[in-house]
Amino acid sequence: MTESVTCTVQDSICRLTLNRPDKLNALNLQMFREIEGHLDRLDHAAIGCMVLSGAGRSFCAGHDLDDLASGKETAASAERFENGLVERLSTLPFPLVAKVRGHCYTGGLELVLAADIIVAAETAKFADTHSKFDLVPIWGLTQRLPRRIGMARAKEMMFGCRTYTGVDAATMGLVNTAVPDDKLDAYVDDLCADIASNSMRSNRAIKKLLIDTDGLNLAAGNAWELHHSPGHGPEFKAMIAARRP
Incomplete structure (x- = not known):
């Protein structure tokens, strides 16, 4: 069975990759369990930097709405587990760099905010659409987004459900930098190599x-x-x- 999250380590750089490209890497409970398993198995002492990214053309289109609608992931225990795993990512002992191309929506936005540094393609698309579907964040968005971009901007994103490009995201401080799409991989590789060399x-x-x-x-x-x-x-x-x- 294909892993819905993959994890590799080379030269002290760990690459954690969401791997449901056919679903634009929409998140479900199974993916969170796989992330937990990868973190549990890592030799944390050997990691200098982690890269969080998505396979295919998108980072993450958000929480899998089909799973939500089915009721599979609304149990309080599942919500606590998922929230706790995002918190675990945000407090990893080593630097976490997120690489974003394509969609980074809602649950994907909550996940990416766990990163210390976010690098996006200029054409990436960021949005919070919780209120478009009568949802309220449970993975820390109301706490991490204002701390990153300020309360006024965070309210605009959450209440308006508008989409912002990677360039917009860099301007508002949501991401550290936005680079041309064809330079994204090389930029993140160089940044992580610099981090790992220190x-x-x-x-x-x-x-x-x-x-x-x-x-x-x-x-x-x-x-x-x-x-x-x-x-x-x-x-x-x-x-x-x-x-x-």
Whole structure:
């Protein structure tokens, strides 16, 4: 049976790929279970960076509405599990980069917001359509979207159900950058190679500090960093020496 989510690791870069291209990678409970299985089996200590993407022409068209309509995924236990898995992705110890081409709608938008860095094709399409189908987010959209783009923009996206291009998304800060469609793969590959070439310990510690201080005011966050930063690591002197001209 074909996996609906694939996972490969090479040169400390993990590639987690939604693999239902015939359904535009629409999410269902089985996909969440497969993602959980891949995360459980990963040697997290060996990962410097993860890339989250979708097979085919779209990142993710959203939650599989056929499954929702059938009642398969409305149980509270399923909703808690799916919400928890998005949270698990957002708090992975290593950097998570999302690569978006094509559709990134609703549930797909909730999933992509778990990423630390989002790179999109210029022609990618972003939208939240919960209210178009009398739905309300349960995977963290009302929390993560305002934190990324601001409350006013988030309200516009959620209430209006409008579609935004990758260029629009970059302008509003939803994605870090939008690149020409034919440059997307190479751009993300180069970015992840840069991330993976740096200190894995540093990147993990920096991400943890960012997560631990989210929501604190400047003074409290600064004090937390001072007292909880692990500072220099064992590779510091060797890395300094290796980079001297």
